[in-house]
């Protein structure tokens with residue numbers, strides 16, 4: 114895949130994907146080329162993209178390995194699926210704060226093992242989000258939130274204006 118085609122796909126899909134994942138307020142930058150030893154371990158997306166998400170500043174950098182899309186049956190589709198996968202890493206980025214918080218208290222010799230478990234857990238969370246997304250988009254599943262809103266009594270304007278007042 115060329116940088117030009119990748120840029121077209123990013124420009125026409127990144128904002129829509131960010132909105133769909135609830136992170137349109139994040140600043141997401143795109144870089145071409147992975148850093149040494151850096152590759153997403155997620156199912157099916159090995160070596161295609163990585164995402165470095167900094168929750169405290171709501172900024173993320175998605176790195177794209179253009180070579181990984183060579184010789185693919187449908188490189189555009191794989192590209193968009195990988196981009197969507199990386200977007201889910203942004204969704205669960207707040208858990209990185211936990212990792213940073215515990216690092217000073219973990220013995221160095223145990224840190225690699227803990228990171229391996231964390232990486233595996235993160236990828237499984239992302240995979241579950243992908244299943245959830247597939248379910249919502251490919252099956253006739255009623256949206257729970259919509260059902261609850263539809264069944265709840267209408268909200269009275271007075272209760273909003275005076276939330277702590279008498280009922």
Ligand SMILES: [Zn+2]
Pocket residue numbers: 153154155198202236239
């Ligand atoms: Zn991943």
